Amino acid sequence: MQIDERKQKILWAVVEDYIATAEPVGSRTIARKYKLGISSATIRNEMADLEEMGLLEQPHTSAGRIPSHLGYRYYVDFLMHPLGIGEEEKRLIQQRYRAKVKGVGEIIKRTGQILSELTSYAALVAAPHATPPAVKYVQLVPFTGDQAMVLVVMDQGTVHHRLIELPDQINEADLAKISQVLNAKLGGVSPADIKLTLLHEIYGELIRYRRLVNAVMEALRSIGPDFEQFYLGGVFKMLNQPEFRNLERVKTLLSLLEQEDFLSDLVAGQTDSSVQVRIGREVHHAGIDGCSVVTAGYTIGGRLAGVLGVLGPMRMDYARVVGVLTYLTDYLSRVLEEMLYGGTKTG
Amino acid sequence: MQIDERKQKILWAVVEDYIATAEPVGSRTIARKYKLGISSATIRNEMADLEEMGLLEQPHTSAGRIPSHLGYRYYVDFLMHPLGIGEEEKRLIQQRYRAKVKGVGEIIKRTGQILSELTSYAALVAAPHATPPAVKYVQLVPFTGDQAMVLVVMDQGTVHHRLIELPDQINEADLAKISQVLNAKLGGVSPADIKLTLLHEIYGELIRYRRLVNAVMEALRSIGPDFEQFYLGGVFKMLNQPEFRNLERVKTLLSLLEQEDFLSDLVAGQTDSSVQVRIGREVHHAGIDGCSVVTAGYTIGGRLAGVLGVLGPMRMDYARVVGVLTYLTDYLSRVLEEMLYGGTKTG
DNA sequence: TTTAGCACTCTAAGGTCGAGAGTGCTAATC
DNA sequence: GATTAGCACTCTCGACCTTAGAGTGCTAAA
Numbered sequence: 001m002q003i004d005e006r007k008q009k010i011l012w013a014v015v016e017d018y019i020a021t022a023e024p025v026g027s028r029t030i031a032r033k034y035k036l037g038i039s040s041a042t043i044r045n046e047m048a049d050l051e052e053m054g055l056l057e058q059p060h061t062s063a064g065r066i067p068s069h070l071g072y073r074y075y076v077d078f079l080m081h082p083l084g085i086g087e088e089e090k091r092l093i094q095q096r097y098r099a100k101v102k103g104v105g106e107i108i109k110r111t112g113q114i115l116s117e118l119t120s121y122a123a124l125v126a127a128p129h130a131t132p133p134a135v136k137y138v139q140l141v142p143f144t145g146d147q148a149m150v151l152v153v154m155d156q157g158t159v160h161h162r163l164i165e166l167p168d169q170i171n172e173a174d175l176a177k178i179s180q181v182l183n184a185k186l187g188g189v190s191p192a193d194i195k196l197t198l199l200h201e202i203y204g205e206l207i208r209y210r211r212l213v214n215a216v217m218e219a220l221r222s223i224g225p226d227f228e229q230f231y232l233g234g235v236f237k238m239l240n241q242p243e244f245r246n247l248e249r250v251k252t253l254l255s256l257l258e259q260e261d262f263l264s265d266l267v268a269g270q271t272d273s274s275v276q277v278r279i280g281r282e283v284h285h286a287g288i289d290g291c292s293v294v295t296a297g298y299t300i301g302g303r304l305a306g307v308l309g310v311l312g313p314m315r316m317d318y319a320r321v322v323g324v325l326t327y328l329t330d331y332l333s334r335v336l337e338e339m340l341y342g343g344t345k346t347g
Numbered sequence: 348m349q350i351d352e353r354k355q356k357i358l359w360a361v362v363e364d365y366i367a368t369a370e371p372v373g374s375r376t377i378a379r380k381y382k383l384g385i386s387s388a389t390i391r392n393e394m395a396d397l398e399e400m401g402l403l404e405q406p407h408t409s410a411g412r413i414p415s416h417l418g419y420r421y422y423v424d425f426l427m428h429p430l431g432i433g434e435e436e437k438r439l440i441q442q443r444y445r446a447k448v449k450g451v452g453e454i455i456k457r458t459g460q461i462l463s464e465l466t467s468y469a470a471l472v473a474a475p476h477a478t479p480p481a482v483k484y485v486q487l488v489p490f491t492g493d494q495a496m497v498l499v500v501m502d503q504g505t506v507h508h509r510l511i512e513l514p515d516q517i518n519e520a521d522l523a524k525i526s527q528v529l530n531a532k533l534g535g536v537s538p539a540d541i542k543l544t545l546l547h548e549i550y551g552e553l554i555r556y557r558r559l560v561n562a563v564m565e566a567l568r569s570i571g572p573d574f575e576q577f578y579l580g581g582v583f584k585m586l587n588q589p590e591f592r593n594l595e596r597v598k599t600l601l602s603l604l605e606q607e608d609f610l611s612d613l614v615a616g617q618t619d620s621s622v623q624v625r626i627g628r629e630v631h632h633a634g635i636d637g638c639s640v641v642t643a644g645y646t647i648g649g650r651l652a653g654v655l656g657v658l659g660p661m662r663m664d665y666a667r668v669v670g671v672l673t674y675l676t677d678y679l680s681r682v683l684e685e686m687l688y689g690g691t692k693t694g
Numbered sequence: 695t696t697t698a699g700c701a702c703t704c705t706a707a708g709g710t711c712g713a714g715a716g717t718g719c720t721a722a723t724c
Numbered sequence: 725g726a727t728t729a730g731c732a733c734t735c736t737c738g739a740c741c742t743t744a745g746a747g748t749g750c751t752a753a754a
Contacts, residue, residue, distance in 0.1 A: 236599075
């Protein structure tokens with residue numbers, strides 16, 4: 001059996017209607033609302049076929065049909081038309097970004113809020129990700145008797161700090177000198193790319209401080225590629241969805257969302273700026289059955305810098321979410337580029 | 348009518364039993380479980396009195412009694428014995444803190460997790476708070492053509508960064524020089540304490556860079572006393588409490604907890620290291636009726652550094668929570684002090 | 695091949711009912 | 725006078741039943 005055009009139309013109608021109403025869709029409803037020029041009886045037959053093919057399912061006999069995991073997949077891959085963003089909304093987004101900002105962290109946060117408001121689902125922003133940013137500036141700051149703080153500024157505007165132990169007999173001048181050398185050698189290099197030759201150069205110049213340099217290097221490695229800074233918001237919006245009437249589900253979901261490992265996993269698959277849709281069980285994770293995740297990357301200077309994600313029920317408005325993500329990643333990339341590289345100020 | 352000892356015992360029993368079971372407590376239950384040497388009929392009479400005095404209330408006729416807002420208050424103020432922490436638990440706590448740590452932020456986070464695990468309610472950690480920390484180190488880092496990053500390390504170990512606009516014709520050497528002067532002048536000073544005389548000194552030395560210094564000062568002010576860094580966790584644990592069966596409540600609570608302003612308010616009243624209990628409506632905030640908040644301050648060098656807080660239903664195990672907070676603020680203060688000032692390493 | 699008609703199925707909502715828990719009052723008891 | 729046993733009364737909660745409504749699959753006609 002193959003999916004001819006009429007079957008496609010019916011599948012499309014079922015998915016759209018179910019997304020909109022959260023009620024199983026019956027043949028009569030489709031005949032009435034979607035004017036396909038065929039009677040409810042015919043639709044019934046087609047729906048039976050679609051169910052046999054695994055694209056639809058029935059919660060119980062004598063209820064309407066709902067899309068199965070596969071049904072959503074087919075819809076997303078072949079039937080859906082991503083929804084553009086309205087002009088009015090675009091204006092509002094621009095306005096939100098215009099307000100003065102203290103640093104990259106705040107832009108991340110604001111983006112998350114906008115994303116969650118536009119979609120009514122939970123929003124996730126990860127930054128920076130995958131492509132490790134390069135070191136812009138390193139400084140060792142004396143902290144307490146035997147500790148120093150390693151300050152690292154990345155070229156994407158994030159700041160990291162680590163405390164390290166100091167060997168005895170190190171004074172401030174030493175630290176300043178070390179900082180200077182590290183800056184000269186590490187500027188523009190990504191922590192993951194620190195090669196042996198470079199390491200030798202550094203050791204060569206700082207032969208006296210071997211142990212300390214080791215400690216600093218270890219600190220640098222710990223902010224390596226798997227480091228991520230997350231914003232998560234709008235979780236409460238999901239509770240408006242009828243699939244979260246079940247308290248137990250809400251609980252497991254909330255507990256998952258408090259684990260950074262889990263959030264990490266959600267964005268891990270993203271390697272470029274494309275939009276990725278993972279439906280239901282495709283999000284390989286026990287405890288979020290029936291949820292879908294849509295992610296998209298944003299870039300700085302053409303390289304992947306971070307990920308925007310939307311987490312919602314499997315019955316998610318994919319067309320809208322994909323549309324919003326496409327627009328927002330693009331817009332965010334431009335905002336960040338202007339902020340980090342652009343000299344010209346725009347209103 | 349006054350609250351004699353027998354009434355106190357009965358009130359105590361009602362509160363303890365209700366906290367433990369979440370069921371309205373009847374006179375028979377008290378007679379059976381709490382061996383007060385009086386019959387259920389007598390207890391009934393006393394309970395009627397306590398109700399009249401506003402300390403107990405009845406969900407409906409022919410149900411048992413539950414403590415009123417005032418009842419909890421009386422219990423917390425006069426009847427409760429804070430519960431100490433078991434030896435086994437103490438050992439577990441120590442173990443959790445022993446693991447290697449990257450910075451103050453991580454200690455905060457870990458503390459929040461421990462707190463939420465020990466109490467089974469939502470945990471809130473704010474740092475640093477109220478007493479503004481002093482500047483330890485300032486540095487201007489050139490960032491893009493017309494922007495620089497102001498890096499500020501505080502003596503409590505937190506790091507802040509802000510982007511500022513650069514006037515034309517400033518080069519790296521200028522920035523280094525400015526950083527040097529700022530460091531010399533601002534070290535040990537709290538941003539809120541920057542007085543005019545100090546400002547004049549700085550302007551005196553950096554007369555050429557007036558505009559830039561202004562920008563830096565503004566950035567410093569923006570990390571002033573009302574800045575706070577929050578950790579919030581264990582929210583999902585609250586869903587085990589029967590008072591959160593109501594989805595609508597969970598939703599409003601979650602949406603509140605996503606607002607930093609709200610979290611700020613929760614810890615705002617804390618001015619020293621004492622334990623504060625706010626019950627129900629005493630937490631002046633629409634939308635969290637029926638919730639209580641217990642907070643306590645932790646200190647560094649005897650000065651208030653931050654706040655630990657527990658958010659739970661009004662039917663909260665106050666004795667346990669107060670006990671845990673007392674222990675944990677004390678322990679955390681010691682950990683932080685050792686980390687920031689202490690030279691000696693322990694265990 | 696499509697459609698009208700119909701018997702059948704299943705859920706969800708509303709209603710009834712009885713068990714159980716708890717109260718307040720009264721009268722007896724200490 | 726304080727305490728307690730006894731009892732009628734009240735209220736909730738869960739179990740059970742019933743029914744309306746929506747939807748299906750099948751059959752026979754178009």
